[in-house]
Amino acid sequence: MKKKPKKTNSKNSQIHTGILVLENKKVFKGIGIGYQGIATGEVCFNTSLTGYQEIISDPSYAGQIINFTFPHIGNVGTNKEDYESDHVWTKGVIFNSEITDPSNYRSFQHLDAWLKKNKIVGITGLDTRSLTNFIRDKGAPKGTISYSKNAKFNISKLTNTTVKWSGLKNLDLAKDVSTKKSYIWKGFKTWKKESGFIKNNKNQYHVVTIDYGIKKNILRYFSDFNCKVTVVSCKTSSKEILSLKPNGIFLSNGPGDPAATGKYAIDIIKDLIKKNLPIFGICLGHQILALALGAKTKKMKLGHRGANHPVKNLIHDNVEITSQNHGFEIVKESLPKNIQITHKSLFDNCIEGIRLKNKPVFSVQYHPESNPGPQDSVYLFKEFINNMKKNAKTKRS
Numbered sequence: 252m253k254k255k256p257k258k259t260n261s262k263n264s265q266i267h268t269g270i271l272v273l274e275n276k277k278v279f280k281g282i283g284i285g286y287q288g289i290a291t292g293e294v295c296f297n298t299s300l301t302g303y304q305e306i307i308s309d310p311s312y313a314g315q316i317i318n319f320t321f322p323h324i325g326n327v328g329t330n331k332e333d334y335e336s337d338h339v340w341t342k343g344v345i346f347n348s349e350i351t352d353p354s355n356y357r358s359f360q361h362l363d364a365w366l367k368k369n370k371i372v373g374i375t376g377l378d379t380r381s382l383t384n385f386i387r388d389k390g391a392p393k394g395t396i397s398y399s400k401n402a403k404f405n406i407s408k409l410t411n412t413t414v415k416w417s418g419l420k421n422l423d424l425a426k427d428v429s430t431k432k433s434y435i436w437k438g439f440k441t442w443k444k445e446s447g448f449i450k451n452n453k454n455q456y457h458v459v460t461i462d463y464g465i466k467k468n469i470l471r472y473f474s475d476f477n478c479k480v481t482v483v484s485c486k487t488s489s490k491e492i493l494s495l496k497p498n499g500i501f502l503s504n505g506p507g508d509p510a511a512t513g514k515y516a517i518d519i520i521k522d523l524i525k526k527n528l529p530i531f532g533i534c535l536g537h538q539i540l541a542l543a544l545g546a547k548t549k550k551m552k553l554g555h556r557g558a559n560h561p562v563k564n565l566i567h568d569n570v571e572i573t574s575q576n577h578g579f580e581i582v583k584e585s586l587p588k589n590i591q592i593t594h595k596s597l598f599d600n601c602i603e604g605i606r607l608k609n610k611p612v613f614s615v616q617y618h619p620e621s622n623p624g625p626q627d628s629v630y631l632f633k634e635f636i637n638n639m640k641k642n643a644k645t646k647r648s
Contacts, residue, residue, distance in 0.1 A: 266402050269374030271316075271345065271382075272409040274393040279382060283398030284350060285366030285373035289409070291416045292316045292342035294394040295578065296383045298557030302623020303362070304333040307371065310428040310464030311534060311576045313340035313506035314419055316396055317556075318382050319347070328353025329365040332442050335466040335622065339369040340428055340506070343396040347379040372396050390552040391578065393418055419578060420550050423514070424507030425463040425535065429485040436460075436480035441471040454479035456639045459497035461485055461519075463505025463512065463535045468622035472629070473501075476636050486515055489522035498639040499529040502536025504618065509538035509548045509579055517543045524612060529638035531631070532614030534577055540614045541605060547585035551601070554578035555617075558624035561597040562604075562617060570597065573617035574624025580616070581605070611638035 269283030273294065296318040297306055303324050306317065324346045350362050366373050374396055386392065395413040397404055439448040451474035458473055460482045473480045481495055485505075492500065500523050505512070512535065520543035523530060532540040538548050555575040562571045571594075581602045586592070594604030594615060606613035613635075619628035 268400055268402050269376070269396070269398045270404050270406070270409070271374055271377065272395050272397075272406060272413055274410075274413045276410050277385070278406060279374075279377045281374040281376035282349070283373070283400070284346070284363050284375050285344065285398065286370045287398050287400060288370070288372050289395060289397045289412070290316065290342040290372040291393070291395040291412055293391050293419050293578070294318060294345075294382070294386065295391050295554055295556055296320055296386055297576075298559060299574075299623055300558070302333075302558065304329050304365075305335050305468075305622050307341050307344060308333070308335040308339050309466055309576060310336045310340050311504050311506045313424045313428050313464065314342060314422065315506070316343040316345065316394055317341060318345040318379055318386070320379060320383055322347040322379070323351055324348070325350035325362040326353065327355040328358025329360045329362055330357040331359060332357065332448070335468060336428070336464075339371060341371060344371060344373040345377055345379060345382065345396070346373065346375040347377065349375055372398050374398065387553060391554060420508055421511050422507050423511035425485045425505045425512040425516075428464040428506060429462045430482055431484060433481060433483045433487065436470045436474070436482060438474050438479075439471055440474045441468065451475070451477060453477040456498040456636065457481070457496065458499050458501050459483060459492050459495050460501040460503055461487065461492070461536070463503045463516075463539070465503035465505070466618070466620060466622065468620045469503065469533065472620050472632050476632055478636070485512065487519070489519045492519075492523065493526065497528065498643060499531065499635060501635075502530065502532035502540055502614065504534030504536060504576070506535070508550070509535055509542060513539055513542040524607075524610065527610060527642070529611040529635060529642050530613075531635040533618060533620075534616060537605070537614035537616050538579055538581060540612070541581045541586070541590075544590055544607065545585075545587045546590065547582040548579050549582050551578055551580050555596065555598070558621075560617065562594050563597055564594055566593050571627040572625045573603075573619075573628055574621050575617045577616055611642060
């Protein structure tokens with residue numbers, strides 16, 4: 252008499268080709284995707300419902316592994332327009348569900364193939380809600396993500412690698428992601444469905460951008476407002492920047508600890524502030540501006556990452572829904588008296604915007620270029636343009 256075959260549980264019989272090991276030895280198993288390899292970084296979560304290609308290609312995610320809270324990733328595939336940087340710096344990605352097949356007229360490549368091409372290690376099939384709750388309660392941990400088709404993992408070695416990694420605190424990543432050579436932005440405006448990218452041929456104002464890890468959509472917005480943009484390395488001297496004869500200075504977003512980047516950036520910004528030029532900072536640029544003005548920064552427990560963060564505009568007494576990506580913040584108690592707080596988070600009351608009371612200098616913690624995200628804060632670019640306009644009139648008179 253033949254024996255009946257044993258019933259197998261499909262979950263238990265599934266081969267786990269991906270693994271995530273946290274610094275406290277907590278292990279999450281899943282299915283590997285993207286590039287086969289090992290990557291170590293800070294594990295954070297992003298609550299955005301759309302824009303995964305822009306998020307993954309944002310240089311501000313250097314040194315980080317992104318846990319996406321939205322379960323369905325991959326349905327729009329990847330395209331040639333939504334890159335935020337020519338090089339992808341993100342360490343790894345974590346998805347809840349299997350990558351869905353693309354169903355979008357703009358798609359040219361499946362997300363899994365795109366991750367392989369950009370050497371991004373990924374894992375799917377995890378309980379991303381459990382991981383998000385862990386981060387919410389304990390703070391963003393160090394972690395190592397590994398993908399191996401043979402499903403053989405040395406957990407002890409992966410844990411040791413995780414523990415030994417320095418973490419983002421005191422880590423200067425801007426010097427890694429910044430451009431090595433100065434260049435003039437090619438002038439493309441923001442993408443439109445009807446026309447794609449159109450080139451700006453009007454150079455009404457000249458903006459010099461200090462690149463700490465700039466997103467391309469910021470450059471596109473400056474083109475929308477008829478600006479010529481020269482992008483320089485984060486270590487470019489104030490003398491060299493001023494020799495370019497800018498109408499205004501932009502301090503870009505970027506990754507890492509602002510205090511570490513500030514070791515060389517603060518003196519440069521201080522010199523530029525003395526020249527009374529309009530200055531506008533976003534994200535890391537916001538934090539470095541605060542440091543140059545005498546304030547301090549600190550690492551946050553969770554950070555803010557998503558496209559649905561409510562921010563109170565204290566000047567106009569209204570609320571903006573914003574796109575955010577940061578793990579450090581300005582220490583409120585350290586602000587000098589000549590700095591006015593202009594925006595605050597309605598999640599945790601952290602500082603989201605500042606301005607210098609006696610000069611055309613301001614910055615915000617969030618991303619008004621909104622890629623991905625809402626368009627509530629585009630007015631900040633207009634404010635910067637107006638500052639350059641006023642400054643030019645003052646000089647002529």
